[in-house]
Amino acid sequence: MQRQIVLQTVLRMHDHPTADIVYASVAAEHPSISKATVYRNLNQLVSQGEIRRVSVPNGADRYDFNLTDHYHVRCSQCGKVYDVYMPRPENLIDRVEDASGVDVQRYDILFEGVCPACKKE
Amino acid sequence: MQRQIVLQTVLRMHDHPTADIVYASVAAEHPSISKATVYRNLNQLVSQGEIRRVSVPNGADRYDFNLTDHYHVRCSQCGKVYDVYMPRPENLIDRVEDASGVDVQRYDILFEGVCPACKKE
DNA sequence: GTGGCTGCAAAATGTTTGCACGGAT
DNA sequence: ATCCGTGCAAACATTTTGCAGCCAC
Numbered sequence: 001m002q003r004q005i006v007l008q009t010v011l012r013m014h015d016h017p018t019a020d021i022v023y024a025s026v027a028a029e030h031p032s033i034s035k036a037t038v039y040r041n042l043n044q045l046v047s048q049g050e051i052r053r054v055s056v057p058n059g060a061d062r063y064d065f066n067l068t069d070h071y072h073v074r075c076s077q078c079g080k081v082y083d084v085y086m087p088r089p090e091n092l093i094d095r096v097e098d099a100s101g102v103d104v105q106r107y108d109i110l111f112e113g114v115c116p117a118c119k120k121e
Numbered sequence: 122m123q124r125q126i127v128l129q130t131v132l133r134m135h136d137h138p139t140a141d142i143v144y145a146s147v148a149a150e151h152p153s154i155s156k157a158t159v160y161r162n163l164n165q166l167v168s169q170g171e172i173r174r175v176s177v178p179n180g181a182d183r184y185d186f187n188l189t190d191h192y193h194v195r196c197s198q199c200g201k202v203y204d205v206y207m208p209r210p211e212n213l214i215d216r217v218e219d220a221s222g223v224d225v226q227r228y229d230i231l232f233e234g235v236c237p238a239c240k241k242e
Numbered sequence: 243g244t245g246g247c248t249g250c251a252a253a254a255t256g257t258t259t260g261c262a263c264g265g266a267t
Numbered sequence: 268a269t270c271c272g273t274g275c276a277a278a279c280a281t282t283t284t285g286c287a288g289c290c291a292c
Contacts, residue, residue: 001272002272002273003272018256019256019257020256032273032274033273033274034273034274034275035257035274036257036258036259036273036274036275036276037272037273037274039256039257039258040258040272040273041272043257043258053178055176055178055179057174057176057182057229058176058282059256060255060256060257061178061256061257071217073217073221073223073225075223076226082221082223083221084217084220084221085220086216086217086220089210089211089213090210092210093232095207096192096194096205096207096232097234099205099206099207100194100203100204100205100232101236101237102194102196102203102232102234102235102236102237103234103235103240104194104232104233104234105197105233105234105235106232106233106234107230107231107232107233108178108230108231109228109229109230110228110229111214111217111221111223111225111227111228112225112226112227112228113218113223113224113225113226113227114223114224114226115222115223116222116223119224122247123247123248124247139281140281140282141280141281153248153249154248154249155248155249155250156249156282157248157249157250157251157282157283157284158247158248158249160281160282160283161247161248161283162247164282164283179257180280180281181280181281181282182281182282
């Protein structure tokens with residue numbers, strides 16, 4: 001089953017790869033796999049909660065093996081996505097529910113800035 | 122200049138329209154305008170800070186006439202995007218900078234849940 | 243005539259889908 | 268025989284781009 005191959009590949013890649021990058025990595029060892037299969041399996045793995053999807057504006061979705069509670073920052077220069085480990089802002093969901101009347105199920109924050117590597121240049 | 126037409130249209134639409142919807146509205150009065158022009162002008166207006174772009178996962182970008190500080194919630198049932206007026210979480214940027222080493226320039230939060238209208242059903 | 247804005251069509255990007263096949267039950 | 272997962276190519280959705288024409292200076 002290709003799903004396990006895709007899953008193991010994502011679990012090994014710790015740099016928020018896009019579907020395309022996952023595909024390239026999978027294809028390196030299993031050249032006959034098709035990109036559609038990678039997409040289909042990534043979608044399934046996300047639905048089953050085995051991996052996480054990270055959407056970034058103006059770019060392909062990224063996939064994250066790391067299911068623990070964390071946020072993401074994208075470097076506006078190099079495009080890399082880094083993890084941010086930080087406690088959840090307090091009462092955030094409650095405040096949004098009070099302000100909007102919406103029953104909030106989830107939320108995502110994407111930070112954007114210049115990463116240390118790019119600052120040096 | 123078509124830019125003014127696009128701008129005025131966005132300023133009148135208070136429901137976070139997509140480029141396509143803006144185009145439809147513009148085209149209703151100016152049938153000869155092309156979709157590329159709408160896209161080009163939306164991009165320019167965003168760069169100049171006259172309107173705001175709201176990216177949503179799995180969907181076309183939306184445009185917001187409202188430049189004041191606020192967040193967005195998308196209803197997971199009907200897809201509508203609502204405004205959330207709420208003070209910024211305190212020290213959020215500082216905490217992210219401390220945790221990640223990235224110089225944070227901006228961030229966006231997209232909440233997702235069930236809106237009052239959809240809750241009734 | 244130079245530069246900027248436009249329409250149009252084509253390209254580019256990222257992702258999903260229809261379909262036929264092939265293996266396991 | 269049936270069902271599910273797959274490869275392939277085509278379709279799809281959104282956005283950008285190349286190019287020729289036009290208008291204003």
